[in-house]
Amino acid sequence: MKLFLLFFLILSFVHAKTTTDFSVVIHKPFNAALFDITEDHDRTITAVGFSNTFKQNANPSKTYTNAFDYLASVSDKYGAQMNLVKVNNQAKILLDKTAKLSRFNKAVAVVKTPTNGYFIGGYTMDGSLLVAKLDANANLLYSKIFGTKNYDRMSNLVLLSDGGVLAVGSSFTSRDTRDNMFRAGLGNNDIFLTRFSKDGHMLWSKKYGTRFDDNGIDAVEAQDGSIIVVSTMSSQKSRDVSFMRITENGNKIWLNHFITHHNDENLVVPKKIIRLKDNSFVVSLIQYNQVQKEHIRLVKFDLYQNILADKEISTTYPSGLMDIKEFSNGKLMGVGYVKDKHNTDGLAMLIDSDLTMLKQEHYGGKNFDIFYALSILHNSQVAVAGIHTDDYSQEGNMWILKLNQDATIAQIATLSGDFYNVLCKTFAKEIENKKLRIKEDLSIEFTDKTLYFPVGEYKLTHEQKEFLNSFSKKLIPFLYANRELISAFSINGHTSSEWKNVSFKDRYLKNANLSMQRSFSVLSEIFSTQDKAKQKWLSKVLQGSGLSFSHKVMTNGFEDKTKSRRVTFKILLK
Structure with a gap:
């Protein structure tokens, strides 16, 4: 036994000296973040988000005697641009590309194409929607800016079985009665869905909702090709979480206001919906209690609006899951945040198939850290994207972690x-x-x-x-x-x-x-x-x-x- 313990200590020492946590922080001059992540066909990891790009003043030699004149000269000279980052198994950055579009923008989602390229979804700061297709080296093949004359916002880009994508978001309603998309019945804000083919052709673009404020949050394709959309509806008297089923052509099959909350009740906010291997669906929600402390709620339902499970996961500190995925063994991994009065950490949570929490792990420093998305890799490890804030800093940085299936942090592969x-x-x-x-x-x-x-x-x-x-x-x-x-x-x-x-x-x-x-x-x-x-x-x-x-x-x-x-x-x- 003594020899075994001695050997174990020696091996542990050697291993500790030759392995490092798989954590990549990408620093930029200004605030930056990653909102989605995926695994490439060559087993590398790609994440997208935004970084702020500074544009040089066109006339740097000019002097100013008035501070307000100077501020006016540099206004709109910097802002957010889509940013794509690729890392390998050794946590080395292989690619770090920033878009150079004339309109400032943010990426919210990335999905793979069969040719190892990418569809990137996002929105411009002035209220238009944006879908870009990139090749395997992140070179731009084409980009499409689309939407309405009003203010639009994309929340997710969903990969479909035909290789195309569905843009999910919201649009402020036009009162132009000549436009069929905006006839009576739609309110101040509406669910806005646009479907693209694998070649980037827009197949259809439609709005859905009530006379109140409706916001499209996420969507997932069912086995039969129909699409389940999760959204919110807000009025002066209530706030609802809604599930809608539409055909592949965008025709509404049913709309179910699943959770209705009046002003004196607790607020629920949906974040993510996924299809499980048994072809049922799970939606991750953030549930606020009477003192506005948030915790996690998971709802499982089928294609016919039957609620199969509805569980709240109470945690010591306020917590929320921003993304959730299913392992091949039926267990789930969720990522998000956990916060106390001092700081916010990234949260990774392992959940059983019956929606019971098995364990949770917290990651981060002394300031603000959060996980926005995860991707389950080919070997059942998990790639995570989010924001990390350095100690004593006010600026967020892009952050990529790799976790093991038990939510512990993975190690960088040895060279x-x-x-x-x-x-x-x-x-x-x-x-x-x-x-x-x-x-x-x-x-x-x-x-x-x-x-x-x-x-x-x-x-x-x-x-x-x-x-x-x-x-x-x-x-x-x-x-x-x-x-x-x-x-x-x-x-x-x-x-x-x-x-x-x-x-x-x-x-x-x-x-x-x-x-x-x-x-x-x-x-x-x-x-x-x-x-x-x-x-x-x-x-x-x-x-x-x-x-x-x-x-x-x-x-x-x-x-x-x-x-x-x-x-x-x-x-x-x-």
């Missing part, structure tokens, strides 16, 4: 050079005692004579099993902790070139079979001693092969037959 250095430290005793040798190409060879195979043998000896057990207890946990960077782990069997009284062909084939048997013996011994999680991962990367006598060990120009009867290991990185 090849780091792998070699850590392996050498991990097996320092074995290297010093000449038990094994590690090369910079991440190949590992046993060098102790007791670890070689006798002539014609492939079954493991007691000494070989004992050493393999010690060897794998150090190696496999390290590989598993850095599995995101590993492409393959190969175990290669080798033989000497000898085989008495047979032809060259038979000598090669018999040794090929023997080398494969040696590889399988070692592979089986290592695999069998791992827990189920590591076995499942190893089944994807573990490779066994027999190389016959094609890689003989040569000493002074002659074959060393004893050392040739061996197995070697090779770690291949992505």
Whole structure:
């Protein structure tokens, strides 16, 4: 037990020295934020939001005697522009692009195209809506500014099954009766939906709502191609959360004012709706109590307006979920904020399939931090986008985190050079005692004579099993902790070139079979001693092969037959 604890402490120390939390803060000269995030086809992560761009004064040499004249000269010379950031598995920024449009704007959503490009959705500061399509390198293919003559605002851009997108937002109502979209019945503000094809062609654009203020919040496509929209309706007497179902052509099927609150009741604000794998829907809401403290509420319903579950998640501090996604195992991850009287932190919450909170984690510093969006990655880790404010600062920065499935922060994948250095430290005793040798190409060879195979043998000896057990207890946990960077782990069997009284062909084939048997013996011994999680991962990367006598060990120009009867290991990185 003492030896195990000592080993654990040493390994923990090495691991702590060679891993770093996956947290990327992108600093800009002025306030900046990220509002949505997605995984690229090459496993990198892309997020969008805005940064503020400063435009140089056209006449910098001019002097001013009046401060108000100077302020007038620089007005509208800086403002928000869409910003796209791409990072890799090592948390390195690969791309950081800012739009250079004449009208200041913000991006609220990003979705992937089949060609590894992007649809970006947002709005301009003067009240128009904006959809842009980018290629895989974030080069602009085209952009469309659309909307009404009045003030419009986009809240989300939703990917549809045909490769197109649906822009969800709100528009202030025109009183021009000649426009069919704005006939009687629509109020001060209305739900505004616009559908685009995968090629960026506008298919339809429609308004929905009541004679009161209606705001489109989010939408999701049902399995049958219809669309569920979540919105709010506000009047002087009440505030409603509404669910609406429309056809793929935008025709209303039903509208359900699910939650109606009068002035003396608690306010509920919807934030996100998703479709689950069982084809039901979950909407995340922020519920305010009588003292205006917010907490989380989740509602699950089906396509026919049946409420399947309605749960409030009470937390010690005011909390809200801005985004929510479902894992393949049915559990949910939500991200948002948690705040007390001193600061606001980013919140990550793991939720069971019955909408019960399993755990929560808080991330941030001494000031304002918030998570706006998450994307579940191919390996069930979670990429998160939001705002981080440095200590003693008043400006927000773009923030990307990567979390594990249990909501703990993930570690940055180790690089090849780091792998070699850590392996050498991990097996320092074995290297010093000449038990094994590690090369910079991440190949590992046993060098102790007791670890070689006798002539014609492939079954493991007691000494070989004992050493393999010690060897794998150090190696496999390290590989598993850095599995995101590993492409393959190969175990290669080798033989000497000898085989008495047979032809060259038979000598090669018999040794090929023997080398494969040696590889399988070692592979089986290592695999069998791992827990189920590591076995499942190893089944994807573990490779066994027999190389016959094609890689003989040569000493002074002659074959060393004893050392040739061996197995070697090779770690291949992505």
